[in-house]
Amino acid sequence: MDPLTSLRRLIQTHPLIDNHAHNLLAQAAASNYAKYPFEQITSEAQGPALHNAPSTLPLQRAAAQLATLYDCPTSEWDRVKAARDQYVERDYDGLIRRCLEGTHSLLLDDLLTDQDIEPFAWHDRFTTAPTKRIVRIEVVAAQVLASILPNGFDKTSSDITVLRQYLDQFRQGFNQKISEAIADPVVVGFKSVICYRTGLNVQVTDDEDDGTLLESFSRTLSQGSGSTYRVEDKPLNDWLVRQALNQLQSAKESDASGPNKPLQLHTGLGDNDINLILSNPAYLQDLVARYPKVDFVLLHSAYPYTREAGYLACVYPNVYLDLGEVFPMVSRDAQESIIRESLEIVPTSRLLWSTDGHFFPETYWLANKQFRDALEKVLVDYVNQGDHNIDQAKIAAADILFHNSNRLYSLNETITYDDRLVPAVSTLSGLSSTDALESFMHSNPDVKYIWMQFFDYTSTVRVRMFPIREFAKIVRKQRRIGICTATFLMLQSDTVCPEGSTTGQFYLEPDLSTLSRNVGIDSKSATVMTWGRSEEGLEVEGCPRTLLRRVTADLRAKHGINVLCGFEIEVILLKCVTKPDTDEEEFVPCVRNHSWSQMTRDTRRMVPLLEEIVDTLASIGIDLEQFHAESAPGQFEFILPPGSPVAAVDTLLKARQVVTYVAEQHGYRATLHPRPYSHAAGSAAHAHVSVTPATQEESFLAGVLKHFTSLTAFTLSNDVSYDRMHSGLWAGSEWVAWGTQNRETPIRKISAGHWEIKALDGLSNMYLAMAAILAAGFLGVQEKLPLTLQDCLYDAATLSEADRSALGITTQIPTTLTQSLDNMASDKALRDVLGNTLVENYITVKRAEIKKLNAMEAEVRRKWLVERY
Template sequence: MDPLASLRHLVQTHPLIDNHAHNLLSRAAATNYAKYPFEQITSEAQGPALRNAPSTLPLQRAAAQLATLYDCPSSDWDCVKAARDQWVERDYQGLIRRCLEGTHSLLLDDLLTDQDIESFEWHDRFAAAPTKRVVRIEVVAARVLSSILPGGYDQSTSSPAVLQTHLEQFRQGFHEKITEATADPAVVGFKSVICYRTGLDVQATDDSDNEILLQSFARTISQGTGSVYRVEDKPLNDWLVRQALNQLQSAKEIDPSSPNKPLQLHTGLGDNDINLILSNPAYLQALVAQYPKVDFVLLHSSYPYTREAGYLACVYPNVYLDLGEVFPMVSRDAQESIIRESLEIVPTTRLLWSTDGHFYPETFWLANKQFRDALEKVIVDYVLHGDHTIEQAKLAVADILFNNSNRLYSLNEKATYNSGLAPAIRTLSSTSSIDALDIFMQNNPDVKYIWLQFIDFTATTRVRMFPVREFAKIVRKQRRIGVCLAVFLMLQDDSVCPVGSTTGQFYMEPDLSSLWLNVGLDSKSATVMSWWRSEEGTELEGCPRTTLHNITSELRVKHGIEVTCGFEIEVILLKCITNPDTNEEDFVPCVSNHSWSQMTRDTRRFVPLLEEIADALESIGINLEQFHAESAPGQFEFVLPPGSPVAAVDTLIKARQVVTNIAEQHGLRATLHPRPHQHAAGSASHAHVSISPATQEESFLAGVLQHYPAMTAFTLSGDASYDRVQSGLWAGSEWIAWGTQNRETPVRKISKGHWEIKSLDGLANMYLAMAAILAAGYLGLQEKQPLTVCDCLYDAAKLSDADRSALGITTQLPKSLSQSLDNLASDKALQDVLGHSLVQNYITVKKAESKKLNAMDAEVRQKWLVERY
């Protein structure tokens, strides 16, 4: 992997510890915009001032990004909110889970409010590690006051002596609550909002004049409403902060090895009731010096006082700067400037990340997305200018996103990402591969063997199996697994094309991010995908996964485009019978009464099997979006969750294997054959492709359409594939076209920047197929190609020549693999992106494969394909 590409990947995927956030709204309150205006996701404004929010750059940027999240065709604010309402109604927890992807741990200040929110423990389901608490000291103080004076303040009995008694009760009660919280393992720190109440100019030492404190206490309780109190009188507020700091410092002096519990302080921007001048963290300098054994966290980038906070974090070893809240509250330029200012003198070991996410899950999603993007730009720029080495930059990223918070709050976590409820934990970070393997084995101690696999040019899965101890040697680079280069020109039966050579080898390098349990078969094993490496350990042209990864990176680096992919698995379940005439096994339909999205008597018999498949997939972190009966006898569809291109194809491969394994346990063959029943529709493997931002969607689509005739060499990669793509079979019909929600065009547009590619099936090496699609889109972007093919609302095969011409539809899909391969051979631009050697070897293999298959009898050929796909 290119070093810069690996750095970018790290920034975008490293698990994060959100060191300061708040509770989410309950589903019932999630769309109560009258009480909780959605515009506040990017604004601290309230009331009438909030009406101006839609005209701000932060909200307009957020709207465009949320449109991609919701799959909304427009970034118009009302449309975005409507799309959000639909998702909340349909699957609120699914929305939350999507918004918190990549979050390893949440540290919640759960005392922001006690109305309309989910409980602290409820949030555990959305992160890999249990949620931790940050205790807000002013709320603790208010609750203590309520317990002392539940009936409110009574002026007739408030003599100095009574007030002194109440103050002592308050002192003792507050001390007890802070002590309890300090001892609570779920509490990892404390927070003060004194910045809001009376400002950060906190008196560093105790006021010896008890009368001043007593008067402040009296004013506080006299301003209470019934039993509800708000502590906002300066002497008392300062005293509360010092009391908390005294207890935290004392705890460290008594037991230096006790878990660290810092004090977070709101600094910088806030609601309109803040005194912006007194929110400058420079006021805290004397307080920081007074309590050297307590760690201070200056929240929210201290914006607009980032440099002042940075100075404190530089010169005091007990000060950390949190980079939260300004994402997504300020513009892109301001965000990048804040990161640069934070890095001016602050050690990267003193910077923390948080979202300040609250109420809406989108506040987490926007903050994480925008911070990762800004951090990537800044950190890569420093590397390009020689300020950081790649390794220094990677360490800085891991520290900011994870390590610093992990250490500061004594969390003792490992950087892992938990896919849903899966017991298999997948490492997505710069932690070493052996650490990733150790984490996996800790969570799956019964695993004894690891299957290391790759997909060759014929879409055949090739597997090597190792005892865990031997696989660990591969991960540690104590041994290498060489594979003969003949694989580049090898067919399914292990024969090698005449031009192939048995000389030379490449090496399989495991990608621990793809490690998953083998389920659906009786085996104590797991499987991992691999990269192909040269003798020197560098990337090897021809590796399908590397090809897809590199094109994805090129789209990000050169055009600022992120790609998301998702797949549909269509399989046909067949039963194997012995032909009494020939004594040979034949595959026949497993049902007769079966049709699309119906639950016939035959179909209902398969419900337990389908649910077993869904449960097995969920157990390894693949949460199906839906599954249902398809049109052909015994045909079913499973819709997989989206992901980045390589990860999405990895998910497709593992999901297919699970479906196959479980079907075999029930005596059935789950085949991906494009059309095993000539009297019925065929099976595809439709891909959903989304680009973000979608501002250049027309050029991307134009490139895809222009290179479609060559792309089909990868997407319709067998002669059998072309039996399926005919008009009337809901397979994209026969002309190269696109149409909004038109299932009889090869490219169905679903929303802005989101398409379904229908010319795909299970014979394809999906890494290469997706690489070809993205390469075609990349060429369209490079050439700023105009989109000359119009939106087609009909089956183009049924239009007249004149009607097709008026829409710019001029090219038919290839009718055979031979035509597609010829188109690929003549498409030099596509070869330049994919690699000439890869394309040449691929063409050679597919021609040899076609020759072998076409020499077979039709029934023998069909059985041969069903056995293998």
């Protein structure tokens, strides 16, 4: 893989910790633009000044990007907002989930407001790790005042003794609240907005005479409205900051190994409440020096004082610079300049990322998207200039996005990130559709045609081909590609089942993140995967790829489970020969002297072809983990890297095509037929499934086992698939069971939360097969199913009935597709998750396919399948 491609991929896909964010609006208020102007996503302006926002470069850029998010055909601001309203109404959770994609954890300041927002813990459903709290000290102070004076303060009172009593109560109450927050494991840091209230020129030491504080306290009470107080009097605000710092420093001195809880300070950019001059973080130098055991986070890139903040982060070991809020508040050039300025002298280990996302989920999406793009531009430039090498740039990006915040806030989060876990084309995923196409064409100027692909219920890849100029129109939403809905009920021979109708259509929407040039074939073309969309632009229930994405998202959103998948491709390389007596063609193995993982004389002749396949896959970023000879004559296995479920299936389909194309160049047919020769082992398409965290692995596995005889309708999708599932063939044997490192169970456990699914082959629509497996696991977790089947260490078919029963093994794997389809038809719970219309159509197609294939003679049927799969 090209090193720069690897760097770009990491920047665009590495999980991130958002170290400074706020609550989202509840759906009922999400489109209340009179109260929450949507223009504020790119502007700190308020009131009449905000009316100018649509003419700013940041908002115009955001409008173009949001149009792609909402599938809006224009970036005209009013139409973008209208498209947003429709999205919010039909699927607000889906919009949020899409906007927070890639966010591992949120550190939430949930004291920005208490109106119209979703509660703190509600946000957990959209992130990998639980949300953590940042405590805003000025709001804590206001809450303490309200608790002391619930009926308000008598502004005519001049009794100093009473006032001092109130102040003493306030001191005690505030310090108690800060102490409790320091001890609270959900709280990972504190925040002060003193920059807004009275400026960053904080008095570093307490006055010996607290008369000044008492006067400030009195003014604060007098300015309150009823029991509502806003702390914005300088001596009192300075005192709050010092008190918080004193407690934080004392906590570190008493327990140096305890969790670290920094103080965040708003600096620089803000609305018209701030004094722009006093928002310069240079004013904080003495304060930073006085509290060396407390870590300070200077928020919002301190823009326009980035260099001043950078100086502090460089020379003081307890200062960090946050790069948030300026994304998407300033132009592209300004964003890149801010990153460059922050890197002038600041160690990359002292830089943090945040969105300052608030109210609107799009504030998260735009910030993350624009930051990743700007960071990529800057770091790639530094690598090209020789300032960074690739490894240094990768470490810098991963630290800024994740590791620095993880360390600073003592989050102790763990991730396993490998740039192989995302498909080769994922470097385009952070771009708008138009930008993604332009970027791809810049790197592949010779490509003239684009193949749009979708995968039907018979596991047939359907393709529409377009010249670049026409495909560009599709990307720009200047035209749509309609496909007759009858294709959901169509056989390989283009025959539509009687239940189908030639009326109605859906539309193909290209997923530009999957753009990949076609290699191994003499064609100046590229391939792109697609989503199915309705007339209104909504998801189509029958789209297999959409179904897999939805089930994966539901596992994460509802149960906090993330999934990785990886596949093994097994093919048998055949050559077509003509029978001399009949002139009929037949397929025969390319080699005969052949066995598992052995380099025979025949096998060695195939090495140049195998290596060409591996090199060709690598040329488009699919880096195999290994490859080797399998058991059947002419059979070889290629093991693909893991990825998210949809991405992993995308990679599988692309890799299969490459294997097929390269084999054809040498006169061979690479078939996925599950068992073309009864005297030899068959070919599978084993899937590795990993769930994290593994805390619910038993319920997940229990769900898969409970619904196993139904989901085989998708995983063993042809009658010939069952010819492979026999004892002694290392194919998973004949009983529903699981076993640790047991290759004669249909589910082999490899490690905590990691299984190999063996009852699966290349005739499956892998989007549907994986969706069914994950849906069954989802049901197990949702129902908290206990794992009643015991770990089987043997081939269950060789055990006695009593031994099987002792392990809880009582159910045989279906022996025909008809049995599996009947089981699926009666499995209401699984059907409900997968979608009843999709399941009904799938069963209809497969029953018609069975009838068609059973009408053929055995040898005709074998050849028919080999030619198609």
